[in-house]
Amino acid sequence: MKVIEDEQRVRVMEGQWTPEAVIKEIVEEGGHDEPFYVMDLGEVVARYHHWKELMPRVEPFYAVKCNDDKLLVSTLAALGAGFDCASKAEIEMVTGLGVRPERIIFANPAKLASHIRYSSSVGVDLMTFDSETELVKIKQHMPHAQLVVRIRCDAAAARCPLGIKFGCDPVTEAPRLLKLAAVFGLRVVGVSFHVGSGAEESGVYARAIQYCRALFTLGAAAGHAMHLLDLGGGFPGHTGSSIRETAQVINAALDANFSGCEVRVIAEPGRYFACAAYTLATMVYAKREVPAKEDDVEETHTMYFMNDGVYGSFNCLLYDHQEVTPVPLNTAEGTPRSSSFWGPTCDGLDCVVPRMRIPALPLGAWLVFRDMGAYTLPVASAFNGFPVPKVRAVVDRRLWSVLKELWPLTENHFVVAPPAPVAPLAPVTPAPEPHRAVFVECALK
Ligand SMILES: Cc1ncc(COP(=O)(O)O)c(C=O)c1O
Structure with a gap:
C-alpha cells in the first residue's frame, strides 16, 4: 500500500471536543507563532445531509471559488456532490482529484477561449452563457457544448450582488439568445x-x-431540449443560520413550476458548505498604547498586532464585506478598554477591527474567529512575507471510519498513529478528559 506523502493531516477526535479545544491543545504544544485554521470535516458532512434532507430534488454542485481547499473538495466529492468551476485551473483541480467531468458545470458566463478549449478536452460539456458574444465564442471553440443560459434575478439585498456583472434579462434578452443559439446550431x-x-x-x-x-417553454419552442435548472448560490453559511425557509420556498416553487417534469435541478452553494467548517486562530505578537478620545473622554487606546490580516484571511473584510469579532482563547479579565486589531503587514490599510472594547490582552494571547471558511483562503496572499495560514483538519472517529471508505477519501490516504499510551491508574478517579485525539495522516493528491 503506497501512502502518499503528507499534504494535510486529518486528526481523528474521540469524545467531546470543540474547535476552541483543538486550538488550545495545538497552542499548548508550544512553539507556534503562525496563524492556523481548524477545519471540521463533520460540519461539511452534516451540512450535506441537511441539504439533502431539506431539498431532496436539488443536487448541490459546490462552488469551488468559495474555498478550494483540497480536503473540502475531496470530502464533498466523497459525499457525492458535483462542482461549479469558474476557470481552467478549477476544472483541472477538481478533475485532478478524479471527479468525473459530468459532475462539473463550467459556471462562468464570460470565459477565456483557451479555458473553453480545455473544458472541451477534458469532457466538461456543461457551461453557462449570458451574451451573444459568448455564444459566438462557444460556437467557434466548443460547438458541442451543453449550454445553460444565465438570467438575472437579484435578491432585494445581498452581501455581494452578482447581477451587476452577470445574467441577461429574463424577459428582454434571454428569449432572443435562445433563438440565436438555435440558429447557430448550439444546444x-x-x-x-x-x-x-x-x-x-x-x-x-x-x-x-x-x-x-x-424560458423552458420558449426554449422548447425554439427547438432546445431543456432539462436542467440551476439555482446558483446565495445560501447562508454561518453558524446558527438556516436554509430551512429558503428550502421551503424552493420546494414550493419547484412543485408549482416543474412538477412531473424530467428536469434535473442543481444549485451552486459555496458559502453554505465552507463558512462554518473553518475556525481561524491568530496570535497577538505586538501592541502599542496610544492616547485616544472616545465619547469626549480621554483614554489610552491599545493597538494589537496579530499574525494574520487583510492581506491574508481577513481579505474577506474587503472583498466579501464580512465583519469579524475576535474572541480570546483564554478568557480575558478586567475592564473592557478601547482597542483595535491590526494585521502584520506594513500597510496602514491592514486593520481588521478598527474599534472594540475588550479587557487588556497580554502578548502571546490567541484569538479565535469562527465562520472563516468562505472567501478567505483562496484569496489570501503572503504579502510582506507573512504566510497564508495552514489548515489543521479534524474529524470525529465515528465519521472518519465511514469517510475513509468513500472515494476519493480512500483508506490509502490515511495513516492512523498508534494510540497514546494509557496513563497509569491514579489513586482517585480523575474527571473525564474533554477529548482524546488520535492522529491520522491524509494525503489528498
Ligand atoms: C456562478 C456562481 N455560483 C455560485 C457561487 C457561490 O455563491 P454562494 O457562496 O453565495 O453560495 C458564486 C459566487 O460568487 C458564483 O459566482
Whole structure:
C-alpha cells in the first residue's frame, strides 16, 4: 500500500471536543507563532445531509471559488456532490482529484477561449452563457457544448450582488439568445441564475424559478431540449443560520413550476458548505498604547498586532464585506478598554477591527474567529512575507471510519498513529478528559 506523502493531516477526535479545544491543545504544544485554521470535516458532512434532507430534488454542485481547499473538495466529492468551476485551473483541480467531468458545470458566463478549449478536452460539456458574444465564442471553440443560459434575478439585498456583472434579462434578452443559439446550431439545455451571494431574501428563488419556467417553454419552442435548472448560490453559511425557509420556498416553487417534469435541478452553494467548517486562530505578537478620545473622554487606546490580516484571511473584510469579532482563547479579565486589531503587514490599510472594547490582552494571547471558511483562503496572499495560514483538519472517529471508505477519501490516504499510551491508574478517579485525539495522516493528491 503506497501512502502518499503528507499534504494535510486529518486528526481523528474521540469524545467531546470543540474547535476552541483543538486550538488550545495545538497552542499548548508550544512553539507556534503562525496563524492556523481548524477545519471540521463533520460540519461539511452534516451540512450535506441537511441539504439533502431539506431539498431532496436539488443536487448541490459546490462552488469551488468559495474555498478550494483540497480536503473540502475531496470530502464533498466523497459525499457525492458535483462542482461549479469558474476557470481552467478549477476544472483541472477538481478533475485532478478524479471527479468525473459530468459532475462539473463550467459556471462562468464570460470565459477565456483557451479555458473553453480545455473544458472541451477534458469532457466538461456543461457551461453557462449570458451574451451573444459568448455564444459566438462557444460556437467557434466548443460547438458541442451543453449550454445553460444565465438570467438575472437579484435578491432585494445581498452581501455581494452578482447581477451587476452577470445574467441577461429574463424577459428582454434571454428569449432572443435562445433563438440565436438555435440558429447557430448550439444546444441550450437549461437555465441558471444567482440571486447574489449572502442573499437576504428567500422569496427571490420563487421569482427566479418562475422566470426559468417561462424560458423552458420558449426554449422548447425554439427547438432546445431543456432539462436542467440551476439555482446558483446565495445560501447562508454561518453558524446558527438556516436554509430551512429558503428550502421551503424552493420546494414550493419547484412543485408549482416543474412538477412531473424530467428536469434535473442543481444549485451552486459555496458559502453554505465552507463558512462554518473553518475556525481561524491568530496570535497577538505586538501592541502599542496610544492616547485616544472616545465619547469626549480621554483614554489610552491599545493597538494589537496579530499574525494574520487583510492581506491574508481577513481579505474577506474587503472583498466579501464580512465583519469579524475576535474572541480570546483564554478568557480575558478586567475592564473592557478601547482597542483595535491590526494585521502584520506594513500597510496602514491592514486593520481588521478598527474599534472594540475588550479587557487588556497580554502578548502571546490567541484569538479565535469562527465562520472563516468562505472567501478567505483562496484569496489570501503572503504579502510582506507573512504566510497564508495552514489548515489543521479534524474529524470525529465515528465519521472518519465511514469517510475513509468513500472515494476519493480512500483508506490509502490515511495513516492512523498508534494510540497514546494509557496513563497509569491514579489513586482517585480523575474527571473525564474533554477529548482524546488520535492522529491520522491524509494525503489528498
Ligand atoms: C456562478 C456562481 N455560483 C455560485 C457561487 C457561490 O455563491 P454562494 O457562496 O453565495 O453560495 C458564486 C459566487 O460568487 C458564483 O459566482
